[in-house]
Amino acid sequence: MDRDLVEQAQRGDREAFAILARTHGDRLMSIAQRILRDVGRAEDAVQQTLVIAWRELRSLRNPDRFDAWLQRLLVNACYAEARRTRAWNANVRILPFDGPGGPDETVPVDDRDRLDRAFRRLPADQRAILVFTHYLGLTPTEIAERLGIPVGTARSRLHYAHRAMRAAIEADERPVAVAGGRPR
Amino acid sequence: MTDQRDLDRLLGDYFAAGTNALADRVIDAALDTIDHTRQRRSIRAPWRFPTMTMPFRLAAAALIGVLAIGGAFYLTRSSQPSVGPPAPSPTETPTPTVGWTTTGSPVQDRGNGSVTIRLQDGRVLLAGGRTADGGAAVDSAELYGPASHTWTIAGKMGVARDYPTATRRTARCSWRAARSTGGRPIPRSSSIPPQRRGRRPDA
Numbered sequence: 001m002d003r004d005l006v007e008q009a010q011r012g013d014r015e016a017f018a019i020l021a022r023t024h025g026d027r028l029m030s031i032a033q034r035i036l037r038d039v040g041r042a043e044d045a046v047q048q049t050l051v052i053a054w055r056e057l058r059s060l061r062n063p064d065r066f067d068a069w070l071q072r073l074l075v076n077a078c079y080a081e082a083r084r085t086r087a088w089n090a091n092v093r094i095l096p097f098d099g100p101g102g103p104d105e106t107v108p109v110d111d112r113d114r115l116d117r118a119f120r121r122l123p124a125d126q127r128a129i130l131v132f133t134h135y136l137g138l139t140p141t142e143i144a145e146r147l148g149i150p151v152g153t154a155r156s157r158l159h160y161a162h163r164a165m166r167a168a169i170e171a172d173e174r175p176v177a178v179a180g181g182r183p184r
Numbered sequence: 185m186t187d188q189r190d191l192d193r194l195l196g197d198y199f200a201a202g203t204n205a206l207a208d209r210v211i212d213a214a215l216d217t218i219d220h221t222r223q224r225r226s227i228r229a230p231w232r233f234p235t236m237t238m239p240f241r242l243a244a245a246a247l248i249g250v251l252a253i254g255g256a257f258y259l260t261r262s263s264q265p266s267v268g269p270p271a272p273s274p275t276e277t278p279t280p281t282v283g284w285t286t287t288g289s290p291v292q293d294r295g296n297g298s299v300t301i302r303l304q305d306g307r308v309l310l311a312g313g314r315t316a317d318g319g320a321a322v323d324s325a326e327l328y329g330p331a332s333h334t335w336t337i338a339g340k341m342g343v344a345r346d347y348p349t350a351t352r353r354t355a356r357c358s359w360r361a362a363r364s365t366g367g368r369p370i371p372r373s374s375s376i377p378p379q380r381r382g383r384r385p386d387a
Contacts, residue, residue, distance in 0.1 A: 012223060014215070021211050029206035034199050042203070043210045050214035055224050115198045134192065135199040166191055 006063035009054070017057070021050050024067065028074050034131045035078045037120060041085060045077040052077070068146045075128045075147055082124035111169070118168030126161035133158060290326050290335045297321070297346035304352065306330050309338065312345040321346040 002023075008016035028049060032042035052073050060069050119127060132143045144154040236244070290310060298313025311325035321344035326335045 010223075014218060017218065018211075018215050021214060025206035025211050026204060029210075030202065030204045033203040039203055043207065046206060047210050047214045047217075050211070051217050051221060054218045055221055058223055058225060111194060112198060112201075115194060119198070130195060131199060134195040162188070162191060165195065169191075169194070 002066055003063045006057070006060070006066045010057050010060070010063070017054055020066070024070055025050075027067075028070065031071065031131060031135070032074055032078055034135055035075070035124065035127045036081060037116070038085075041081050042078075045074065045081045048077045048080070049074045072147055078128065079124045082127075114169055115165065118165050121168070122161055122164055126157050126164070129154060129157040130161050130165070285333075287328065288334045290328075291337055292322060292324050292326065294322065299348045299350045301350040301352055303327075309350065310335070311338075311341060311350065312348040314346050320344065 002020070005016045005020050009020060025046065028046045029042060032045045032049075033039055036042050036045060049070065053070055056073075060066060119130070122130070128147070129143060132138045132146070133140075138146065140154040140158055141151050143149075143158075144151040147154070293316035294310075294313040295316050295318045296314060298310055300308060300310050302308050307330065308328040309325060310328065312322060314321055323341045323344040325338040325341060327338045328335050
């Protein structure tokens with residue numbers, strides 16, 4: 001179904017593209033919000049992604065890869081959004097994330113705050129790798145293919161992102177409490 | 185120490201929370217923008233280019249570099265003269281290529297209208313012309329010796345000539361005047377046989 005819609009949209013059918021946008025919009029929003037940790041900026045990134053996707057749709061060779069191509073555009077839009085607001089982030093105290101989905105009860109608040117602070121300090125490309133790994137469940141090879149980067153680069157970014165997150169967690173004097181009730 | 189499994193679980197739980205729905209107003213705004221946006225025509229690169237392996241990429245880059253450098257070298261060379269200086273004729277004495285040097289002054293000051301010709305033995309004959317103040321034509325001739333860098337009187341032509349022509353011969357040098365002092369053509373010609381050219385300045 002997607003393939004037909006994509007091919008119609010490539011021929012300039014706006015109705016077909018509207019169906020595609022509504023079909024993939026929620027998925028794009030969930031990824032963007034997790035990379036940017038801000039609903040407003042995530043909405044901006046998704047909107048920008050949809051506009052770019054329409055404009056560049058004819059350059060998509062394989063309509064079956066529309067979803068992966070769209071996610072690559074989204075990640076690039078998130079990079080741009082992160083660059084645009086980097087100065088803002090440097091001057092604003094970051095509050096723990098508490099989005100419309102509600103706080104996550106499975107992670108203790110202290111751990112979630114530490115994770116959130118550490119995650120926000122990461123560069124956008126490492127954030128994207130973490131989201132694609134731990135939220136979408138992709139392997140470095142799949143991430144590399146989806147983002148158009150070498151596999152080694154994907155592995156390297158994932159390694160440094162994990163190291164930064166682990167260091168942030170262990171920087172706290174108290175021992176980290178993992179799920180399962182280890183004393184803190 | 186947080187092991188990888190614990191970190192994976194923490195991050196999995198951390199990313200599980202968050203927004204999963206895109207507001208309709210965002211899609212509507214994007215579609216409104218799209219209504220005024222034209223799709224770009226794409227220029228597609230060859231299929232195989234993005235899948236080239238690193239050795240092929242390096243080889244292609246090296247080939248392009250060699251072609252670029254070779255082309256630049258070829259263009260640089262082709263802008264220079266394609267032939268060297270003309271080879272000397274076997275019947276002529278090769279002329280040394282030296283820079284300009286200051287010689288001695290001629291014996292008689294001359295204005296315009298003289299003739300200068302290089303003789304076969306290397307000396308230079310200067311004849312005729314007008315006086316330095318642009319007045320009367322003169323009938324004297326001088327020879328320049330390249331070894332001594334001096335001028336010596338070679339005798340008189342018999343008729344004062346300005347703007348004369350000179351013709352180099354094997355045995356003697358002759359010249360014909362374009363006009364006399366009064367502006368009238370002179371039909372006669374004069375010549376100097378070798379034995380009457382006077383003393384050679386280099387002798």
